[in-house]
Amino acid sequence: VVGVDGKPRRWVYLHYFKEGQPSLNWLDPTFAAQQMIIGDALHAIDVMGAKILRLDANGFLGVERKLDGTAWSESHPLSITGNQLLGGAIRKAGGFSFQELNLTVDDIASMSHGGADLSYDFITRPAYQHALLMGDTEFLRLMLRQMHTLGIDPGSLIHALQNHDELTLELVHFWTLHAHDTFLYQGQTFPGNILREHIREQMYERLAGEHAPYNLKFVTNGVSCTTASIITAALGIRDLDAITPADIQQIRQVHLLLVMYNAMQPGVFALSGWDLVGALPLPAEQVADLMLDGDTRWIHRGAYDLVDLNPDAPLSAGQMPRSKTLYGSLISQLEDPDSFASQLQKILAARRAYDIAASRQILVPDVEHPGLLIMVHELPAGKGTQITALNFGSTPITETLHLPNIAPGPVVDIINERVEGDLTPEGEFTITLDAYEGLALRVVSSSPMI
Template sequence: MPLRPPHPILSPARLPEPLLALRLTPLFVLSLVLLSLSLAGCAGQAPRKDQPVLSGGSGTLGRADPGFLQWLERQSLLGAAPEAAVVVSGSEIGWRAPGSPPVPSLLLTEADMWLSVEPRLLLTGGKRSALEELAQPPVFEALRACGIRGVYLRAAAEAGAVWGYDRAATTTGNDITGHGFAEDVGTEEDFSRLAHTASKSRTLLASDLVPAATGLGPDFFLAARGVRDYPGLYCAIEIPRDLWGLLPPPEGEWRGVALDASQTSALVERGILPARLARDALVWAATGGWASTGEVRGADGTLRRWVYRFHQKPGRPVLNWNDPSATARRTLSASAIRQVGLRRLPLVGLEIAPLAGQEAGGATVSTAPLPEAARSLGREVRRYGGWTWMRDVLPFADLQDIMPDGPDFATSPVTTTTVEHALLTEDASALRDCIDSALESGLEFRRFVNTLPSADGIDYSLPQMMAAGHRPLSPGGLPGAVLQAHMVAGAHRRIGAWGEQAPFIGDVLYVNATTLSAIAAGFTPAQAAADENVVAIVRNHLFLAAFKAAQPGLFMLPADNLAGTLPLTWEHVALRPESWRKEQAARGAWSPMPPISGLAITRGGVPRAPAAYPPVVVQKGIEGSFVSGMARLASLRTATGVAQGIVVARPATRGEGSVALLTRLPGDRGHILTIANFAATPTTEHIRLERTWNLDAGTRGKDMLDETFTSMGTDMQIPMAARQCRVILLR
C-alpha cells in the first residue's frame, strides 16, 4: 500500500515502521520558507471594517492609481501564487509523497472525531481574538475529555465584507477574499499560539482552502480593471460598450446585479454569452447565474463593464478553472501550499461544486471541470503530506467517478439531511434509500465525513436525490426528485410554532442540531429555553449524534452543538423585525468558557445566542450532559474501530422510522449492528443476519450503549424505545 509522510504533529512513536523512514517531510521546509514570505508581505493590510476601501479611481490620472493597484495585488489571492509556487517548483518537495491513491487510514487512526468551529461566532473575553479564546488550555482539556482529536476552523479567512461594498450580503464568511485571517478572527501570531496549545494536547488543526466561488475582493477588483492575467481568474466576459444598454442599470462600480432572463437572452442573441451551460442540465446544482458590474476604470484608463458567473448570489464570483492563464489553478495551489505548508494543517476542506458544468453547450450532462479539479487538488495536497475533505454534497454517481483518485474524504451523501429529516418527521425511508444507493455504488463509507447540523442549517436541496430525477434511488422507492419534494413538504409541516426562529428559506431549514432536537421533542421556542426540558433535548441530540458517530469515516461535530445554542430572534439583531435577515436565526454566538458579565456580542457584532446547555468546560463534570454523552460515543468509536469499518449490508427493518446497518470492523473485532428508531413511539425490530455476512448461530451480541441488552444467534428480536440508537457488537 502506498504510504505518505506523516504530518509533523503525529508522534513517530505511534506510526507504522515504514512511515518512520519518511519522517523528514516537506512540511517543515515549506513552513520555514513560507514564513519568511508571509512576513515579507505583511506591509499591506486589508482595510478595517470601519474603513471600507474606495474605488482607487483615476483622480487626475485618467486611470486607476498604479500605487493602489500594487497595494491590491499584495492583498490578493492570486498575487501570493508565484511566491508559493517557487517553494515547490524545481525542488524535491513535490516528489516526497505519492499523489495517489487516497490513503485515509492514518488520519482515521489519529483523529477520527473533530470539532468544526466558526471563529466568528466565538465570544471572547477582554481583548482576546477568537483564536486566542479557543487556544485557552481549559478549552482543549474539555475537548479531549469528550473525545475530540481535531479542530476544524471554518470560514476563518478574510471575507468580502471587509471590503465594504455590501456587508449585509456576508453573514457566513464563506466568501473568502484573502489568505490571511479575518480581523475579528485573529492574527498569524494568534494562530501560532493556538497551534502550540493544540500540539501539547495532541489535537490536530484543519481549515479551508480558497473556495471555487470567492467574495468580491482584491482579485475581483484587479480582474475588472483588466490587470494582466487577473481577468482569467473568473468566469467573466467584457461587454462591448455599445451593448451596455442591455445590462442592468449599475448600482455602483462593485455591487453586482444579476441579469434577468431577457437581459441574458439579449446577450446570447449577440453571441456574447453561451446559449446554455452544461451546468443548466444539472438539476442538483446550486442556484447561480450571470451578473454585471458597474462602470470600472481600468489600469489603462478604459471604462469597462463585465458580466460574470456567480454562485448563489452576485457577491460570490466563480473561478474559471478552464482559462488558459491557469490563474484559478494557481490560486488554489497557492492556498494548498500555504495551509499545508505554512500552517502545517494535515486536513484541508474543498468547496468546488461551483465548478460543476462550467462548459458551453449542455446537450449532454457533464460536471466538468469539477472532477478534474477535485482530483488535481487531492493529489497535490497528498504530495505535501496532507488530506482533503470535499465539503460539497454530490450525487452518488459523481462520487463514484471522483473518489478513487480524488479527495480523501467527502461529506456523506448518506447521512447528510436524511438523518435529520428522519428525526424531524419520524420517517427514515430517504435514509434507507441513500444507504442502498451508496452500497450499490460501491462507495467506501469510511471516506465519508458525518456531520451534525450547524449554523448553516439543514440543506434540503439534496443533490444525491435530485440527480436521480425521475428514477428511484432504490428499487421500489420514490423517484429522486419526487422524494426531495416530499421531504421538503414534510419538514414544512413539522416546523409549526417555531416560525421565524426556524425559517425555511429556499431549500434550507435554518436550524442547528439543538433546535432540531427541541422541535422533534414537540417543544415550542419558549419551552425549549426552560430548564426542565433540557434533559429531553439532550436525549434527542445525543440520539442524533450516536447514529452518526456509529458510522465509518470522520465524525465532525459543529461547535455550537456543545453549547446547545438556540435561535436568535429579531430583537437580538435588529431595531425592527423587517430589517433583519431571517437566516441569522441560527447564527448566534457562544463561548466555551463561563460567560463574562455583560459580554453579549462578538468582536464582529454577532449577538450571544440563548443556550440550553452550560459552558463546555463546565459540562465535562456533569453526568448526563451533552459533553459527557459525547465522551461515551468517543469511547465507543475507539473501542470498536468503527471509523475504519466497512458497511456490508442494510438489514431489513419493519418500522417506517427504523433503519439498520451492518458494519464489518477492522482486524478481528467482529461486526457492529447499528439500529435506530426515529419514531416517537417504541417498537420491536426482528433482524435476521445472513450467513453470507460471516455470521452464524453462535454469534453473540451486546449493545455498546445499553449493556443490559444481549443476544445469541442470527435471529434477533430487538426492543427499541422511542428515538433510541443501539450499537450491538457481534462476535
C-alpha cells in the same frame, strides 16, 4: 473597477455558483486559476500549518455551454481533472482535503476518484433529519442504499451535526440526474422529482412556519436552524421560551441519538460548538441588520462560551449576540455524568476503542418498525461485528432482527458494557429500545464471519 495600473475599466466576469462571486476560469489555457489555487493550498499547509483543507463548491470548475445553451459544470471532465490536480498537490504536500459538495450521489462519487480525500455527507444529512421529524427511517435507508449502489464508502464521508450553513433540502440527487428515475417508497413507486417534493414538503412543514416559527427558510432550498431547534420542532415544541427541565432532558436524549447515527458508522464524525452547548437560534430581530439581503443563516450562528471565559458577556468579540443554550459550558457539563458532553465522551470512547471509523458497512437491513434503523459493520483487525441500532420514533420498540451470515454469539452494549442478549445461529436477535434510544452493540464471537 480600478485595475492594478490605476485605470478604471468595466470588467465582465463569469459566475456559476452565486452572483457577486466570480468563478475562476479553469478553462483558460494559461492555467492561471490552477496555479493560484494550488499555490494558496500549499501556502495554507506549509506556511499556515493547516493539515486538512476544505474544497467548497469544487464541482463547478469546468463550466461550459451545452448545445441547448444551458451551462454544464457538474461532472464536467475538467471539473474532475481540476479536483484531481488540486487533491494530488495537497496530498503531495502532506495534507488532506475534503469536499463540501452538495450534488448527486453519482457526482460526489465521480469527484472523489483521485480528488478530495473525504466528502461532506450531504447524502444522508437531510435524510436522518427527515427520519427524526417523521419518526420514520425509510427515506434514510433509501439514501444509505443509494450510497452503496453508486459505490460510495461511508468511511469516505464526514458525518456531521450542525455546521455554519443551513440545513440544505435541495435533494439534488432527485432534482436533476434522477428526476425521472423511479424509487420505491412507502409501498409506492415515485419519480425522483415527485419523491423530492414530497420529502421537502414534509420537512418544511415540520421544521419551520407555524409549527416551528423560530426556524427560518433559507432562500428556496433549506432551513436555518440549530440541531437543538430541529429537535424541538420534532418534539412539537413551538415556544422556545417555554422549554422546561423535562424538555431539556428529552432534547438531550434525541441529540445523543443523532450523535450515535453519525459517530457509530464508518467515516469521520463532526460536530460544532453549537452542538456542545445546545444552542438555540437567535431571535430574528437580534440579527435583522445582518439579514437585510435575505440571508437567514445568521440566526443559527449565535455566540457561545465553551469554557466560561466571559459568562456575562451579551456579545462576542465579533459583536454576535449570545445564543440561549440548553446544556451549559463544557466546564459545568463535565462535572455532571449525565450531561450531553459527558455522554458524548462515552460514545466517542467506544468509537475509538473499537475503531468504528475504520469499519466496513456490510448491511442496512429492512425492519418492521418504521422508526428503527439498523446499520451493521465489520470491525477492523478481526474485532468482529458491530451493530448500530437507533429508534428515531417516540414510542418504544421490541423487534427481532434477522442478520444473515454473521457468526453467532453474545451481543454486548459497547458503551455501557452490558450484555443485551444473543445472536442465534440462525442470525436472529431481539432488540428493545426506548423512545429515541440508540445502542452500539458488538457480537462477541469466537468464529469468523461466514
